[in-house]
Amino acid sequence: MNGLFNVGLTHFLVLGAIVFALGVLTVSTRRNAVSILMGVELVLNAANINYVAFAHYVSGGVSGQVFAVFIIVLAAAEAAIALAIVLAIFREFRTINADETSTLKE
Amino acid sequence: MEILQGVNPGALVFFGLAALVVASAAGVALSRNILYAGFSLLGTLGGVSGLYLYLGADFLGIAQLIIYVGGILVLILFAILLTNKIGEVNISNASVSLPVGGGVAALILLTLAYIATQTSWPQTEAAATPTTARLGDAFLREYLLPFELVSVILLMALVGAMVIARRAAKETPRPSEPGYERLI
Numbered sequence: 454m455n456g457l458f459n460v461g462l463t464h465f466l467v468l469g470a471i472v473f474a475l476g477v478l479t480v481s482t483r484r485n486a487v488s489i490l491m492g493v494e495l496v497l498n499a500a501n502i503n504y505v506a507f508a509h510y511v512s513g514g515v516s517g518q519v520f521a522v523f524i525i526v527l528a529a530a531e532a533a534i535a536l537a538i539v540l541a542i543f544r545e546f547r548t549i550n551a552d553e554t555s556t557l558k559e
Numbered sequence: 560m561e562i563l564q565g566v567n568p569g570a571l572v573f574f575g576l577a578a579l580v581v582a583s584a585a586g587v588a589l590s591r592n593i594l595y596a597g598f599s600l601l602g603t604l605g606g607v608s609g610l611y612l613y614l615g616a617d618f619l620g621i622a623q624l625i626i627y628v629g630g631i632l633v634l635i636l637f638a639i640l641l642t643n644k645i646g647e648v649n650i651s652n653a654s655v656s657l658p659v660g661g662g663v664a665a666l667i668l669l670t671l672a673y674i675a676t677q678t679s680w681p682q683t684e685a686a687a688t689p690t691t692a693r694l695g696d697a698f699l700r701e702y703l704l705p706f707e708l709v710s711v712i713l714l715m716a717l718v719g720a721m722v723i724a725r726r727a728a729k730e731t732p733r734p735s736e737p738g739y740e741r742l743i
Contacts, residue, residue, distance in 0.1 A: 460573045462682070465610070466675030468577050472603070474668035475584040482588075482660035487638050491587050491600050494631065498607050501623075509614040513683040515693045518616050519702050522694070525619075525626050526709050530716035532631045536638040537724035543642045544726075552655070 465506035473499035486539050486549040490532065497528045573613060580606035593643070597636050604628050618691040 472495055479492025501521045508517025539549050546554045583602030590596040604627040611620035698706045 458567065458570045460567070460570045462680050463675050464573065464577070465614075467672050468580065468610075470668050470671035470675060471581055472584050472607075473671065474664040475581075475588045477667055478660050478664035479588040481663060482655055482657050484655055485593055487635060487642065488593055488596060490638075491596060491635060494600065494627075494635075495584055495587060495603065498603065498627075502607060502610060505611055505614050505616050505619060509616070510682055511680055515690055515697050516701075518619050518690060518694060519697050521616070521619055522622060522698075523705060523709055525622060526713055529626055529631055530713050532634050533720040534716050534723070536634050537720040539638055540641060540724050549642050 462506055462510040465502055465510075469499045469502040469506070472496075472502065484550045484552055486542070486551050486554075487536075489551060490535050490539075493531070493535075494528065497524055500524060569613070573610075576606045576609045576613065579603075580610070593639055594636075597632070597639050600635065601628060601632055604632060615688045615690070617689055618694050 476492045476495030476499060479495060480489050483489050483492065501524050504517045504521045504524070508515065508521075542554055543549050548554065580603050583599040583606065586599030587596045587603060590599060604623065608620045608623040608628070611617075611623055
Protein backbone atom coordinates (compact mmCIF):
# COMPACT_ATOMS: atom_id res chain seq x y z
CA MET A 454 0.00 0.00 0.00
CA ASN A 455 2.87 2.36 0.78
CA GLY A 456 4.31 1.81 -2.67
CA LEU A 457 1.02 2.74 -4.29
CA PHE A 458 0.75 6.07 -2.49
CA ASN A 459 4.43 6.95 -2.94
CA VAL A 460 4.02 8.70 -6.28
CA GLY A 461 6.97 8.18 -8.57
CA LEU A 462 7.97 7.74 -12.18
CA THR A 463 6.06 4.46 -12.54
CA HIS A 464 2.75 6.13 -11.71
CA PHE A 465 3.18 8.61 -14.53
CA LEU A 466 4.30 5.91 -16.99
CA VAL A 467 1.24 3.77 -16.21
CA LEU A 468 -1.03 6.82 -16.52
CA GLY A 469 0.59 7.64 -19.85
CA ALA A 470 0.05 4.04 -20.97
CA ILE A 471 -3.65 4.21 -20.03
CA VAL A 472 -4.17 7.48 -21.93
CA PHE A 473 -2.22 6.09 -24.91
CA ALA A 474 -4.35 2.93 -25.00
CA LEU A 475 -7.56 4.98 -24.84
CA GLY A 476 -6.23 7.13 -27.69
CA VAL A 477 -5.47 4.03 -29.79
CA LEU A 478 -8.95 2.71 -28.98
CA THR A 479 -10.48 5.99 -30.15
CA VAL A 480 -8.46 6.10 -33.37
CA SER A 481 -9.20 2.48 -34.25
CA THR A 482 -12.92 2.31 -33.47
CA ARG A 483 -14.38 5.72 -34.38
CA ARG A 484 -15.86 6.41 -37.78
CA ASN A 485 -16.18 10.18 -37.41
CA ALA A 486 -13.00 11.91 -38.63
CA VAL A 487 -13.12 14.56 -35.90
CA SER A 488 -13.32 11.80 -33.27
CA ILE A 489 -10.24 10.16 -34.81
CA LEU A 490 -8.44 13.50 -34.43
CA MET A 491 -9.41 13.63 -30.77
CA GLY A 492 -7.84 10.18 -30.37
CA VAL A 493 -4.62 11.50 -31.92
CA GLU A 494 -4.62 14.34 -29.40
CA LEU A 495 -4.91 11.75 -26.59
CA VAL A 496 -1.92 9.83 -27.97
CA LEU A 497 0.17 13.01 -28.20
CA ASN A 498 -0.76 13.97 -24.64
CA ALA A 499 0.26 10.51 -23.40
CA ALA A 500 3.66 10.97 -25.06
CA ASN A 501 3.99 14.39 -23.44
CA ILE A 502 3.20 13.00 -19.98
CA ASN A 503 6.05 10.52 -20.45
CA TYR A 504 8.46 13.23 -21.66
CA VAL A 505 7.78 15.50 -18.69
CA ALA A 506 7.82 12.64 -16.18
CA PHE A 507 11.19 11.40 -17.47
CA ALA A 508 12.53 14.97 -17.44
CA HIS A 509 11.42 15.32 -13.82
CA TYR A 510 12.52 11.96 -12.44
CA VAL A 511 15.36 10.72 -14.67
CA SER A 512 17.23 13.25 -16.79
CA GLY A 513 16.80 16.24 -14.49
CA GLY A 514 17.29 18.94 -17.12
CA VAL A 515 14.76 20.80 -19.23
CA SER A 516 15.36 18.96 -22.51
CA GLY A 517 12.31 16.75 -21.97
CA GLN A 518 10.17 19.84 -21.55
CA VAL A 519 11.70 21.35 -24.71
CA PHE A 520 10.53 18.35 -26.72
CA ALA A 521 7.12 18.48 -25.05
CA VAL A 522 6.81 22.07 -26.28
CA PHE A 523 7.74 20.90 -29.80
CA ILE A 524 5.04 18.23 -29.62
CA ILE A 525 2.43 20.77 -28.52
CA VAL A 526 3.36 23.06 -31.44
CA LEU A 527 3.23 20.19 -33.93
CA ALA A 528 -0.12 19.10 -32.48
CA ALA A 529 -1.46 22.58 -33.11
CA ALA A 530 -0.22 22.49 -36.72
CA GLU A 531 -1.66 19.00 -37.20
CA ALA A 532 -5.04 20.01 -35.78
CA ALA A 533 -5.26 23.06 -38.04
CA ILE A 534 -4.38 21.11 -41.21
CA ALA A 535 -6.51 18.09 -40.36
CA LEU A 536 -9.60 20.11 -39.51
CA ALA A 537 -9.22 22.10 -42.74
CA ILE A 538 -9.09 18.80 -44.62
CA VAL A 539 -12.15 17.58 -42.68
CA LEU A 540 -14.08 20.69 -43.72
CA ALA A 541 -13.03 20.23 -47.35
CA ILE A 542 -14.10 16.56 -47.24
CA PHE A 543 -17.42 17.52 -45.68
CA ARG A 544 -18.12 19.98 -48.51
CA GLU A 545 -17.33 17.29 -51.07
CA PHE A 546 -19.03 14.23 -49.54
CA ARG A 547 -21.54 15.78 -47.06
CA THR A 548 -20.22 13.32 -44.47
CA ILE A 549 -16.98 12.88 -42.54
CA ASN A 550 -17.36 9.22 -41.67
CA ALA A 551 -13.99 7.77 -42.55
CA ASP A 552 -15.42 4.57 -44.08
CA GLU A 553 -17.77 6.42 -46.45
CA THR A 554 -15.14 8.76 -47.91
CA SER A 555 -13.02 6.11 -49.54
CA THR A 556 -12.78 7.41 -53.12
CA LEU A 557 -9.66 9.29 -54.14
CA LYS A 558 -11.08 10.40 -57.47
CA GLU A 559 -14.50 11.12 -58.90
CA MET B 560 -9.94 7.64 6.59
CA GLU B 561 -7.69 5.17 8.39
CA ILE B 562 -6.09 4.12 5.15
CA LEU B 563 -5.23 7.73 4.22
CA GLN B 564 -3.23 8.32 7.41
CA GLY B 565 0.30 9.40 6.65
CA VAL B 566 -0.39 9.73 2.94
CA ASN B 567 1.48 12.59 1.32
CA PRO B 568 -1.05 15.30 0.29
CA GLY B 569 0.78 15.51 -3.05
CA ALA B 570 -0.21 11.90 -3.71
CA LEU B 571 -3.87 12.82 -3.27
CA VAL B 572 -3.43 15.63 -5.80
CA PHE B 573 -1.83 13.18 -8.23
CA PHE B 574 -4.56 10.59 -7.85
CA GLY B 575 -7.28 13.22 -8.23
CA LEU B 576 -5.72 14.53 -11.44
CA ALA B 577 -5.07 11.01 -12.73
CA ALA B 578 -8.70 10.02 -12.09
CA LEU B 579 -9.88 13.14 -13.96
CA VAL B 580 -7.56 12.41 -16.90
CA VAL B 581 -8.49 8.73 -17.19
CA ALA B 582 -12.22 9.27 -16.74
CA SER B 583 -12.44 12.02 -19.34
CA ALA B 584 -10.15 10.16 -21.76
CA ALA B 585 -12.54 7.22 -21.43
CA GLY B 586 -15.33 9.66 -22.21
CA VAL B 587 -13.53 10.70 -25.38
CA ALA B 588 -13.08 7.06 -26.38
CA LEU B 589 -16.54 5.74 -25.52
CA SER B 590 -19.09 8.57 -25.47
CA ARG B 591 -22.07 8.11 -27.81
CA ASN B 592 -22.36 11.82 -28.54
CA ILE B 593 -19.44 13.49 -30.30
CA LEU B 594 -20.15 16.83 -28.62
CA TYR B 595 -19.81 15.19 -25.20
CA ALA B 596 -16.60 13.52 -26.39
CA GLY B 597 -15.28 16.97 -27.35
CA PHE B 598 -16.11 18.40 -23.94
CA SER B 599 -14.55 15.32 -22.27
CA LEU B 600 -11.33 16.22 -24.04
CA LEU B 601 -11.41 19.45 -22.00
CA GLY B 602 -11.09 17.39 -18.79
CA THR B 603 -8.19 15.37 -20.18
CA LEU B 604 -6.24 18.39 -21.39
CA GLY B 605 -6.87 20.34 -18.18
CA GLY B 606 -5.86 17.34 -16.05
CA VAL B 607 -2.67 16.84 -18.03
CA SER B 608 -1.91 20.52 -17.52
CA GLY B 609 -2.30 19.98 -13.77
CA LEU B 610 0.05 17.00 -13.96
CA TYR B 611 2.68 19.18 -15.65
CA LEU B 612 2.39 21.66 -12.77
CA TYR B 613 2.67 18.74 -10.32
CA LEU B 614 5.92 17.72 -12.05
CA GLY B 615 7.35 21.23 -11.73
CA ALA B 616 6.96 22.10 -15.41
CA ASP B 617 5.26 25.44 -14.82
CA PHE B 618 5.76 26.94 -18.27
CA LEU B 619 4.55 23.76 -19.96
CA GLY B 620 1.42 23.57 -17.81
CA ILE B 621 0.37 27.07 -18.80
CA ALA B 622 1.34 26.53 -22.44
CA GLN B 623 -0.83 23.38 -22.45
CA LEU B 624 -3.79 25.39 -21.17
CA ILE B 625 -3.33 28.22 -23.66
CA ILE B 626 -2.57 26.15 -26.78
CA TYR B 627 -4.63 22.98 -26.23
CA VAL B 628 -7.65 24.24 -24.32
CA GLY B 629 -7.69 27.72 -25.81
CA GLY B 630 -6.75 26.78 -29.36
CA ILE B 631 -6.97 23.15 -30.42
CA LEU B 632 -10.06 22.26 -28.40
CA VAL B 633 -11.94 25.29 -29.74
CA LEU B 634 -10.90 24.30 -33.28
CA ILE B 635 -12.19 20.76 -32.69
CA LEU B 636 -15.51 22.03 -31.33
CA PHE B 637 -15.81 24.33 -34.35
CA ALA B 638 -15.20 21.37 -36.66
CA ILE B 639 -17.82 19.27 -34.84
CA LEU B 640 -20.45 21.97 -35.11
CA LEU B 641 -19.61 22.89 -38.71
CA THR B 642 -19.80 19.30 -39.95
CA ASN B 643 -23.08 18.33 -38.29
CA LYS B 644 -26.56 19.69 -38.39
CA ILE B 645 -26.65 21.71 -35.20
CA GLY B 646 -30.37 21.16 -34.73
CA GLU B 647 -29.80 17.42 -34.62
CA VAL B 648 -30.08 16.37 -30.99
CA ASN B 649 -28.10 13.17 -31.08
CA ILE B 650 -25.02 13.74 -33.20
CA SER B 651 -23.89 10.31 -34.27
CA ASN B 652 -20.50 9.13 -33.11
CA ALA B 653 -20.66 5.44 -33.82
CA SER B 654 -17.89 3.05 -32.87
CA VAL B 655 -17.09 0.11 -35.11
CA SER B 656 -15.39 -3.19 -34.21
CA LEU B 657 -15.17 -2.24 -30.55
CA PRO B 658 -14.08 -5.74 -29.40
CA VAL B 659 -11.09 -5.84 -31.78
CA GLY B 660 -10.02 -2.28 -31.05
CA GLY B 661 -10.51 -2.82 -27.32
CA GLY B 662 -8.42 -5.99 -27.44
CA VAL B 663 -5.56 -4.25 -29.23
CA ALA B 664 -5.71 -1.28 -26.85
CA ALA B 665 -5.76 -3.59 -23.79
CA LEU B 666 -2.76 -5.51 -25.15
CA ILE B 667 -0.81 -2.27 -25.66
CA LEU B 668 -1.80 -1.06 -22.18
CA LEU B 669 -0.71 -4.29 -20.48
CA THR B 670 2.62 -4.35 -22.34
CA LEU B 671 3.44 -0.72 -21.55
CA ALA B 672 2.34 -1.05 -17.91
CA TYR B 673 4.43 -4.20 -17.51
CA ILE B 674 7.51 -2.45 -18.93
CA ALA B 675 6.90 0.63 -16.78
CA THR B 676 6.59 -1.34 -13.55
CA GLN B 677 9.27 -3.96 -14.15
CA THR B 678 12.12 -1.74 -15.33
CA SER B 679 14.31 -0.12 -12.68
CA TRP B 680 14.65 3.45 -13.94
CA PRO B 681 17.63 5.53 -12.82
CA GLN B 682 16.52 8.35 -10.56
CA THR B 683 18.04 11.81 -10.21
CA GLU B 684 17.13 15.02 -8.48
CA ALA B 685 14.40 16.99 -10.19
CA ALA B 686 15.16 20.27 -11.93
CA ALA B 687 14.31 23.34 -9.91
CA THR B 688 11.38 25.59 -10.74
CA PRO B 689 10.76 28.08 -12.33
CA THR B 690 11.81 26.57 -15.64
CA THR B 691 10.84 29.35 -18.03
CA ALA B 692 14.24 31.06 -18.13
CA ARG B 693 16.10 27.80 -18.67
CA LEU B 694 13.61 26.70 -21.33
CA GLY B 695 14.19 29.94 -23.24
CA ASP B 696 17.92 29.44 -22.87
CA ALA B 697 17.66 25.88 -24.24
CA PHE B 698 15.52 27.03 -27.17
CA LEU B 699 18.01 29.69 -28.24
CA ARG B 700 21.18 27.65 -27.66
CA GLU B 701 21.10 23.84 -27.99
CA TYR B 702 17.75 23.59 -29.76
CA LEU B 703 17.98 26.66 -32.01
CA LEU B 704 17.67 24.74 -35.30
CA PRO B 705 14.64 22.63 -34.27
CA PHE B 706 13.07 25.77 -32.82
CA GLU B 707 13.39 27.67 -36.10
CA LEU B 708 12.26 24.62 -38.09
CA VAL B 709 9.15 24.23 -35.96
CA SER B 710 8.36 27.92 -36.42
CA VAL B 711 8.53 27.56 -40.20
CA ILE B 712 6.43 24.37 -40.07
CA LEU B 713 3.78 26.12 -37.98
CA LEU B 714 3.62 29.04 -40.42
CA MET B 715 3.38 26.67 -43.40
CA ALA B 716 0.67 24.64 -41.66
CA LEU B 717 -1.45 27.68 -40.88
CA VAL B 718 -1.17 29.08 -44.42
CA GLY B 719 -1.87 25.61 -45.83
CA ALA B 720 -4.90 25.19 -43.59
CA MET B 721 -6.34 28.45 -44.88
CA VAL B 722 -5.72 27.43 -48.50
CA ILE B 723 -7.42 24.06 -47.98
CA ALA B 724 -10.37 25.31 -45.96
CA ARG B 725 -11.39 28.34 -48.02
CA ARG B 726 -13.90 27.99 -50.82
CA ALA B 727 -12.68 28.72 -54.30
CA ALA B 728 -14.16 32.16 -54.99
CA LYS B 729 -15.55 31.49 -58.44
CA GLU B 730 -17.28 28.24 -57.41
CA THR B 731 -19.40 29.84 -54.70
CA PRO B 732 -22.95 30.35 -56.02
CA ARG B 733 -24.79 33.60 -55.33
CA PRO B 734 -27.91 33.43 -53.14
CA SER B 735 -30.09 33.63 -56.28
CA GLU B 736 -28.34 30.73 -58.05
CA PRO B 737 -29.26 27.06 -57.67
CA GLY B 738 -27.04 25.13 -55.28
CA TYR B 739 -26.74 27.97 -52.78
CA GLU B 740 -28.95 26.28 -50.20
CA ARG B 741 -26.71 23.22 -50.43
CA LEU B 742 -23.87 25.27 -48.98
CA ILE B 743 -25.70 26.43 -45.89
